[in-house]
Amino acid sequence: MNPTAHIKLEGNPLDIAELTAAIRSTKNGGECVFIGTVRDNHQGKVVTHLEFEAYEPMAIRELTRIADLASAQFKLAEVLIHHRIGTVYPGEAAIVIVVTAPHRNQLFDACKMIIDQLKETVPIWKKEVYTDGASWVQAHP
Amino acid sequence: MNPTAHIKLEGNPLDIAELTAAIRSTKNGGECVFIGTVRDNHQGKVVTHLEFEAYEPMAIRELTRIADLASAQFKLAEVLIHHRIGTVYPGEAAIVIVVTAPHRNQLFDACKMIIDQLKETVPIWKKEVYTDGASWVQAHP
Amino acid sequence: MKILVFGAAREVIGKGEFEWIPIGNELTVGELKHALSLEYPGLKKLKSLSIAVNEEYASEERRLDRDDVIALIPPVSGG
C-alpha cells in the first residue's frame, strides 16, 4: 500500500474530529473532506438502519487503488478513506474521505473522484432496513 | 441573512467536530468540508503566526452573498463559513467551510466556488509574521 | 473451486461460500456465470453480476484455475 493512503473498514462509529486531524499538517494547508451520513428515509420509506457488508480484502485493494490513482492524478499529499461496515444508524457517518495537499486547487475534484469511483467499483453492499422490511440497494452498475 | 447560511468571524480556535456536525442532518446525507490550515512556511520563510484583519460588517455581507449564491446555484441545504480573525498559529484552521445537500453531486463544486470567491472578494487581510519580519499578503486581485 | 457470495447474491444462493466442481477441464468466467445461473435462476433477477478472481474484477474470457478464489459481486452500493 502507498504510505500516503490510509484505508480502513471500520466496525465502530467514525470519529470525524480524529479522522480530519489524522492527515492534517503544517506542510499541507488544504484539506477537503467528504462525509456521507445515513439518511432516515429513502423513496418515502422510513429507514431504521443500514447493514453494510464488504468483501473485505478486495474492498481494501480497490480503495487503495482508487486512493493511489487520485494521489497521482491530483498531486495529493495524503488520502484517508474510512468506511463503516455492519449496522449503521441514521445520522451516523457511513463514510469519511479526507484528502490533503499543499494547495487547494485540485482537492475538490480529487474528493469527488474518490467517492464517485468508490460507489462504482468497491465491493461493499448496503441493505436498507425499514420499519416494514428490508432490501439490498443495487446501485452500481 | 438566508436562514440556511451560518457565517462567523471567529476570534477563537475553530472546533472542526462541532462545525462539521452543526449542519449535518438525517435529511441531508452529503457533506463536503474545506479546512484551510495555517502552514509553517511561505516561500522559504518560517512563519511563526498570521494576523488576520477583517472589515467585519462588509466581510459578513460578502460571505453571506457568496453562501446564498452557492446555495441557489448548487441546490445546497445549508452552508457554514467560519473564518478566524486575529492571531492564528501554524497547524490551526484559518477557515472551515461546510456545505450539505440531500445528494452529493454538486457539493464539491459548491465548496470550491465558495473558497475561490472568498479569496477574491471578501475583505479579510492576512499578515504573515516571520522569525525576521512580517508582510501583508496581497493575494487578490 | 471456492466461490464467495455477497449481498443480494448471497441471499439468492442461501450461503456465503460454497465449493463448485466444474464439469470438464476448462472453464471461463462467462461459462461459470452461465452454469451458476442455470443452477440458481434467482441470480438473473440481479441488476448485474460481476465475478472477481483472486480479489480483482475478471473479464468473461478469463480462464479459471482450480485454486482461484472466485467471488460473486452483485451491484455494489458503498458510500
Place this chain on the structure above:
Amino acid sequence: MKILVFGAAREVIGKGEFEWIPIGNELTVGELKHALSLEYPGLKKLKSLSIAVNEEYASEERRLDRDDVIALIPPVSGG
C-alpha cells in the same frame, strides 16, 4: 466623510480611520482615489486598491455623499 482603512493601506496611511473633507461639492470614487494617492503616495505601491461605499464595492464612477462610509480595500488575502 469617514474613511476606514485596512491591511497594507492602513500601514501606508498610519491610521485605521480618518475624516476626509472633499474640495468642491461632488466627488466620485475615482476622484477620491486620485486625491488620496496624491496625499499618500505609498498607496500606489499596493498591487491594487478598491473602494467600498457603505460596505459594498463601488465603481470608479460612483458619486459619493457626505454621509457615505468609505473603506479603502487593498488586495484581500482571506482563506
